[in-house]
Amino acid sequence: MFPESTTGSCYEECKSTAEWLLAQMEVRPLLGIVCGSGLGGLAEMLKDQVVFRYEDIPNFPQSTVRGHAGRLVFGTLKGKPCVCMQGRFHLYEGYPVQKTTLPMRIFKLLGVEMVILTNAAGGLNEDYKVGDIMIIKDHINMPGFAGVNPLAGQNDERFGVRFPCMSDAYDRDLRQLAQDVGEELGYKDFLREGVYCVLGGPSFETIAECRMLYRLGADAVGMSTVHEVIVARHCGMRVFALSLITNKAVMDYNSEEKANHEEVLQTGKQRAEQLEELVSTMVARIEHNNNSV
Numbered sequence: 538m539f540p541e542s543t544t545g546s547c548y549e550e551c552k553s554t555a556e557w558l559l560a561q562m563e564v565r566p567l568l569g570i571v572c573g574s575g576l577g578g579l580a581e582m583l584k585d586q587v588v589f590r591y592e593d594i595p596n597f598p599q600s601t602v603r604g605h606a607g608r609l610v611f612g613t614l615k616g617k618p619c620v621c622m623q624g625r626f627h628l629y630e631g632y633p634v635q636k637t638t639l640p641m642r643i644f645k646l647l648g649v650e651m652v653i654l655t656n657a658a659g660g661l662n663e664d665y666k667v668g669d670i671m672i673i674k675d676h677i678n679m680p681g682f683a684g685v686n687p688l689a690g691q692n693d694e695r696f697g698v699r700f701p702c703m704s705d706a707y708d709r710d711l712r713q714l715a716q717d718v719g720e721e722l723g724y725k726d727f728l729r730e731g732v733y734c735v736l737g738g739p740s741f742e743t744i745a746e747c748r749m750l751y752r753l754g755a756d757a758v759g760m761s762t763v764h765e766v767i768v769a770r771h772c773g774m775r776v777f778a779l780s781l782i783t784n785k786a787v788m789d790y791n792s793e794e795k796a797n798h799e800e801v802l803q804t805g806k807q808r809a810e811q812l813e814e815l816v817s818t819m820v821a822r823i824e825h826n827n828n829s830v
């Protein structure tokens with residue numbers, strides 16, 4: 538287990554990064570967005586951008602994966618002040634789990650109240666197609682079964698309680714809003730709601746693993762998001778998350794299909810516009826639905 542002092546996720550370290558950012562610009566974000574693999578286009582929707590490269594931000598990890606630009610973008614989306622991570626951190630990059638989730642604590646200390654996360658995922662549910670957008674209603678933290686949880690170690694009550702509840706992790710009102718907006722936009726045929734399972738990666742799953750995960754109740758499998766959600770909920774931010782089904786998990790021993798990162802990025806490009814429309818319309822409606830941002 539990594540003590541917090543080596544991961545930069547302790548309160549004082551997060552505070553000093555947040556204060557450094559706040560001193561450089563006027564934006565006071567209420568909404569935080571995390572872009573998944575190949576989905577960084579979401580950040581381009583922000584107006585009046587102030588951009589920081591991760592390498593210039595004190596105590597911030599670096600993006601090492603293609604499709605993750607490594608830029609923190611501040612600005613407004615539909616008039617709402619936002620901060621957007623164009624690039625996230627994964628366990629398989631070699632970071633301790635606390636480091637992969639550090640931006641959530643920085644978001645909190647910047648004043649963020651709600652987080653929207655996106656990811657690319659493999660579809661396990663047999664009804665899912667490539668290009669489907671899945672509203673995440675729940676998760677399975679598979680590394681958590683072996684003790685990999687970003688909240689392991691000493692708890693700092695300034696962030697949250699020792700034993701946070703996770704049965705309400707994915708905000709019900711925001712999920713309903715996504716359903717309503719999706720229907721209005723004509724996305725019903727490719728909008729789903731399901732359970733996301735995180736694995737450590739970077740190798741994609743074997744056929745036996747995919748079959749097992751589906752039987753356990755997962756509809757999609759990926760390598761991110763869940764730990765960020767745990768930390769965001771621990772410190773009291775509301776959470777909404779989406780998976781883009783970029784490929785179908787291979788479940789059949791006769792299949793010739795092979796998961797690969799190229800396909801993941803390619804599907805991201807094809808659905809980017811609709812995903813951006815869904816998120817931005819939701820953000821525009823949030824006050825309208827009395828979900829204050």
Ligand SMILES: O=P(O)(O)O[C@@H]1C[C@H](O)[C@@H](CO)O1
Pocket residue numbers: 572573574575602625627655656657658738759760761762797798801
């Ligand atoms: O950051 P996300 O979860 O969108 O990235 C997924 C999982 C791996 O990092 C990569 C595999 O192609 O995409």
